[in-house]
Amino acid sequence: MPTNMTGTEPMPRVxxxxxxxxxxxxxxxxQWPEGAEVVPCASFPVAVQRVLDGAVDFAVIPVENAIVGPVRVALDALATAGDALTVRAETRVPVHLHLLAPAGATLAGLRDVHSHPVALAQCRIFFARHGWLVSTVHADTAGAARDVAQAGLLTRAAVASDMAAERYGLEIIASRIEDVPANWTRFVVVSLKPI
Structure with missing residues (x-):
């Protein structure tokens, strides 16, 4: 399991x-409650490549969700690395998805809801019950929240975490909209395989 680097050692780049x-x-x-330098990446292959290039120490990749099962796109990115990477640890994160929108928006007034396809797939019952909402695929949950905040449209929302709501100044219009209350995602921590 990766350890927190303390003292004179730098924080791990992840x-x-x-x-x-x-x-x-x-x-x-x-995984690193004492701190890590987080490095956002546009895609799973980019995150994996950063480890392969030595630009970061680790990557944290989701591999399984309680509702949708294997996260195929992430598993495919790991598979492309072959034997070059090793799994150092696993962690399971409770996943509670919320409908986020700018201040003043209402559920009835919303039309477009943006999020990562895996997150949208975890909320099928919510979308079935609110048929006027059109789900739109985005590269990731937090990026969808950021874009919704920047647009400031009262008809546009995102499905993301409460942390994303706080970070981007959005209101939670509907909370815990995932199909299964005991929702979670399992992540692996990968690094270069020691020589």
Whole structure:
């Protein structure tokens, strides 16, 4: 298991897919409670490549969700690295998804809801009950929240964490909209395989 670096050693640099406020950042904070330098990446392959290039010490990658099962796109990115990476630890993060929108928005007034496809897949019952909401795929949950905040439209929302709501100044319009209350995502911590 990776340890926190203390004293004169630098904090570990840890890559993850997504923007600040993503569930992967929560996994990093859970794994390194004393601190790590988080490195947001545009995609899982980019996060894996950062480890392969030595630009970061670790990557935290989601591999399984309680509702949707294996996170295929992440597993595919890990598979491309072959034997070059090793799994150093695993951590499971409780996942509670919330409908986030700018101040003044209402559930009835919303139309477009943006989020990562895996997050949207975890909220099928909510979307079935609110048929006027159109789900729109985004690269990640926190990035969707950031973009919704920047747009400031009262018809646009995101499905993301409460941490993303706080970070981007959004209100929680509906909380814990995931299909299964005991929702979680399992993450692996990977690093270069020792020679």
């Amino acid at each position: 890559a993850f897919q997504g923007e600040l406020g993503a569930f992967s950042e929560m996994a990093i904070r859970q």
